[in-house]
Amino acid sequence: MRVLGIEGTAWAASAALHDGDDVVIETDAYEPDSGGIHPREAAEHMHDAIPRVVETVLEHAAETTDERPPIDAVAFSRGPGLGPCLRVVGTAARALAGTLEVPVIGVNHMVAHLEIGRHAADFDDPVCLNASGANAHLLAYRNGRYRVLGETMDTGVGNAIDKFTRHVGWSHPGGPKVEQAAKDGEYVDLPYVVKGMDFSFSGIMSAAKAAVDEGHAVEDVCFSLQEHIFAMLTEVAERALSLTGSDELVLGGGVGRNARLREMLETMCADRGAEFYAPEPRFLGDNAGMIAVLGAKMYAAGDTLEIPDSRVDPDFRPDQVPVTWRSDEPYRAVAGGQGVDDAEREDGGENESETIRGAEAVVTLEPDAGRVRKRRLPKRYRHPDLDARLRRERTTLEARLTSHARRVGVPTPVVRDVDLQEATLEFEYVGETDLQAALTVERVESVGRSLATIHEAGFVHGDPTTRNVRVDTDRTYLIDFGLGYHSDHLEDYAMDLHVFDQSLVGTANEPEPLREALRAGYREAGDGAVLERLREIERRGRYVEKE
Ligand SMILES: C[C@@H](O)[C@H](NC(=O)OP(=O)(O)OC[C@H]1O[C@@H](n2cnc3c(N)ncnc32)[C@H](O)[C@@H]1O)C(=O)O
Numbered sequence: 001m002r003v004l005g006i007e008g009t010a011w012a013a014s015a016a017l018h019d020g021d022d023v024v025i026e027t028d029a030y031e032p033d034s035g036g037i038h039p040r041e042a043a044e045h046m047h048d049a050i051p052r053v054v055e056t057v058l059e060h061a062a063e064t065t066d067e068r069p070p071i072d073a074v075a076f077s078r079g080p081g082l083g084p085c086l087r088v089v090g091t092a093a094r095a096l097a098g099t100l101e102v103p104v105i106g107v108n109h110m111v112a113h114l115e116i117g118r119h120a121a122d123f124d125d126p127v128c129l130n131a132s133g134a135n136a137h138l139l140a141y142r143n144g145r146y147r148v149l150g151e152t153m154d155t156g157v158g159n160a161i162d163k164f165t166r167h168v169g170w171s172h173p174g175g176p177k178v179e180q181a182a183k184d185g186e187y188v189d190l191p192y193v194v195k196g197m198d199f200s201f202s203g204i205m206s207a208a209k210a211a212v213d214e215g216h217a218v219e220d221v222c223f224s225l226q227e228h229i230f231a232m233l234t235e236v237a238e239r240a241l242s243l244t245g246s247d248e249l250v251l252g253g254g255v256g257r258n259a260r261l262r263e264m265l266e267t268m269c270a271d272r273g274a275e276f277y278a279p280e281p282r283f284l285g286d287n288a289g290m291i292a293v294l295g296a297k298m299y300a301a302g303d304t305l306e307i308p309d310s311r312v313d314p315d316f317r318p319d320q321v322p323v324t325w326r327s328d329e330p331y332r333a334v335a336g337g338q339g340v341d342d343a344e345r346e347d348g349g350e351n352e353s354e355t356i357r358g359a360e361a362v363v364t365l366e367p368d369a370g371r372v373r374k375r376r377l378p379k380r381y382r383h384p385d386l387d388a389r390l391r392r393e394r395t396t397l398e399a400r401l402t403s404h405a406r407r408v409g410v411p412t413p414v415v416r417d418v419d420l421q422e423a424t425l426e427f428e429y430v431g432e433t434d435l436q437a438a439l440t441v442e443r444v445e446s447v448g449r450s451l452a453t454i455h456e457a458g459f460v461h462g463d464p465t466t467r468n469v470r471v472d473t474d475r476t477y478l479i480d481f482g483l484g485y486h487s488d489h490l491e492d493y494a495m496d497l498h499v500f501d502q503s504l505v506g507t508a509n510e511p512e513p514l515r516e517a518l519r520a521g522y523r524e525a526g527d528g529a530v531l532e533r534l535r536e537i538e539r540r541g542r543y544v545e546k547e
């Protein structure tokens, strides 16, 4: 099977031939004279360059087979991306398919970024980290779709870096220049923002610009930007592996070309016994090769478009794509009831204990002694200064907020001991199992009330998932406040709810009644404006750049 792919969502005017085996790619990059990508200039570039690259690849196709037409189908990037660019690509694809009388296939650019890694690694069911210009998100396959487990709350990761480099006067794209400059840099503290599996770049980018303006060496800021931003991406990737129980991670997107990001992901995976795969560089940044490869899978599945249905979509989300090309394997159980990576039982005679290795900490459960010990482990992928800071901060906050929640009437374990040096906490043992293993409408409603109560008290949990709730017959306890913080912003409260809501969507087979119960519980004890803001968060086209 021979598929010609066309890519042109932003900067790369690219065409490729995938003949089932090999992939040949021809790319003509748009390089802005100044500033970032101008949509109109980029579209003009597509207008000139797309016919050229398609022509080159088509000639190659004709030379390498006697069959006519020399291809079986045309696949194109349908979105997301810049509207004016996408329209040029769509028109070119329809025209070529019409002339050669072959079908046309509309490929989601983001799904292509992740499928190319899965394809090349020959992984079965990986978690996928897309680190590209306009996007940054974590995806995993479930029930016929790629679900978004976590994503940026503001800009894409590449764009965040590129804005910083514009500020210091470097030309586009800035990512590779930051990588180069970072080689001579030293560590300075910058903001680090992870909320559940979501993350944000706006605070760190403003701080980075300010640091340069205040006279910090630009190399140091570049170095630290990488250390912080990539540690954030690595941390959420680890959380996603932990949540899904997967032991495979693939990387996609232009920022994946960064060696430090790949090194961190590699280290994290090695330390937890997972496999990591990053495609070769030509498949990481925008390229038509990934479009042709996914196009071929879609073609084989009969997933082609009629011309009237082939309109482009600038806001095309990866979770809108019905995945037709994967056999619908049963959902990989979310690591049993415990939902943990690894649990060992130690029979210590009278007192049986169990050790659980989570994404962040080692937790030793001693139900008989009524005790839980939690130690935040050093992470080898993180810079030692950042690592020490995060472990200390999170241990302190977890102790404080766990107690604070208790004082306002939300069931939580009693904090018995705090050791900041060792980043270790000791808690009272609570509950019989976690909520993920015992999801009911009543319990979820009670979580809604608990979240409302802590928000009323002026702080957020930060990582409310079905695994961070313990349950017994009559109570639901919130645990693991390590990512919590004080806030009086509606947005933060709504994000807390959104994180829990996403965890319901990600883990329950029938999430709808549970999602409704969450809202009902919240409405009872909290502020309706937060629920209104939650609806707004859900409405936002979160892949669209927000300036
Ligand atoms: C919608 C679509 O058009 C968009 N594509 C895109 O943004 O191009 P992509 O090739 O995936 O990523 C480009 C980004 O990747 C960054 N980049 C490239 N090499 C880098 C490096 N060595 N280190 C850090 N960033 C790098 C660039 O600075 C730029 O921000 C997307 O996938 O989000």
Ligand SMILES: [Fe+2]
Binding pocket: 109, 113, 132, 133, 253, 254, 285, 286
């Ligand atoms: Fe891209």
